[in-house]
Amino acid sequence: MREVEGVVLSNCAVAAGIYEMRLLVPDASDVRPGQFLNLSSGEGELLLRRPLGIARHSEDCVTVCYQVKGRGTKALSCRVPGDRLSMLMPLGNGFYVKDSERRIALVGGGVGVFPLLSVAEAYRDREVSAYLGFRNRAAICYEEEFRAVSRLTIGTDDGSVGEKKNAVELFLADYEREKPDVILSCGPPVMLRALKRAIAERGIQAPCYVSLEERMGCGIGACLVCVCDLTNGEHARVCKDGPIFEIGEVEL
């Protein structure tokens, strides 16, 4: 991880309330899928950076996506090409897929789909199935990008696109046919809880890893702000020990 300055290459809406920002950075070649960066909003009066999952990266460019929700993301949405933003990157453990895990299932909801794109793009040699749930048609993004690197199934809460199912339901409907070697997931807590329940109920043996979110301070494990509870009673730091955890290892 390192402190660097990035230059905004583009910053535009890709779905209702969702922005995609591309940043030129000195080096992004070591970014792992599922890692994140802690990005300055560029607003001096906002002292906290915003932890954002890296959706895509190349040698010298990272792409992050964010939902405009509060002051920080509002400020980010106002940044224009050429603006310089400082950040720490790459952060967190990231997703690790074993060589033996040939069939990967991605289960993503809402803004949780972005870190999963980084997995699909990193493991092009595997059979990747993506099950993505969105609120409605307007919220759908990165459809083409996912379709290029995975077998994509989309569902919406209102049935406006695809089946009227959430990501977990889509995944379960396909599970017997696909039998993935590993399940990787990111989405709202309610979705992760449903996934955990379903895995227990269906007796699914494939390992499952989830990416967690929490309000963060330093982003590097020093301040102990973003802890989560592990099932063994210990605390873990989402930013440093995570954000990826084995689903049975964390309280959701």
Add this chain to the structure above:
Amino acid sequence: MADLTTKICGVTLKNPVIGASGTVGFGREYDEIYDISLLGGISTKGLTLEPRRGNPVPRIAEGTSVILNAVGLQNPGVEKFIANDLPWLKTKGLAVVANVAGRTVEEYRDICERLDGLVDIIELNISCPNVKSGGMAFGIRPESIAAVTRAAKSGLRRTPLMVKLSPNVESIPVNARAAEGAGADCISLVNTFTGMAIDIERRRPIIANNTGGVSGAGIKPIAVRMVYEAAHAVGIPVVGMGGIQTAEDAIEFLMAGAVAVQVGTANFTDACAMPKIIAGLNEWCDAHGVKAVSELVGTLRMN
């Protein structure tokens, strides 16, 4: 190249910049970003005799030019610190300030006794606003400040004692003198201001603990005033903190009477804030013909 060294009750620091407790852990994470041996010192995450789990999440919120936190003294306990982190930290050639807290006066004494001679300075956390017992309860009234300082001092033979004062009080000079009178070797201030940030959609405080400690650039003018008041109330050294982001901010505290400064929230805004402040101090001194940073201490002239 100015002389940046400073002395706090017999301990020489290579420069006056200390990482503030709770923002830099035990130094390991920041050492992955830059060599922390270039710092004057670090004040550890608040240590207690037994491990503490801390508060539920969310533990942090943000306001304009400030943040609020309520971590609640999560720490591995003093024994784990001594076994796992202190040996490593001691190889770094910086001043190790152990920030300690207790639930009772006896616990403060015991943890001081345990760390005596092992660290460079012990910083007494009697001003943590985020734990239900201990912490700030001791830091409000001069009588309890004196009692806990005396107890801590009774556990110490070799290591100097720094008492960290709360700003959530009636009188900084009275409390500073209470610490000095009870045997404190130096004082540090300010800890955070108790505050609240509300999620108006949910009509609930954002932080799970409801209230949190306010820190960051927005509190700096209040902190400077309090450091000035403390420095003029006591004869022992004062370490200043509260919203320092730049070398110029640090110089304000030095001029107000602090012999050294601590930097906390700025580490979250820029992970390299402290190295930049140290470099900036050097540049400022050179540009102003100041040969030693210690020459700046207490040089404020009032209007």
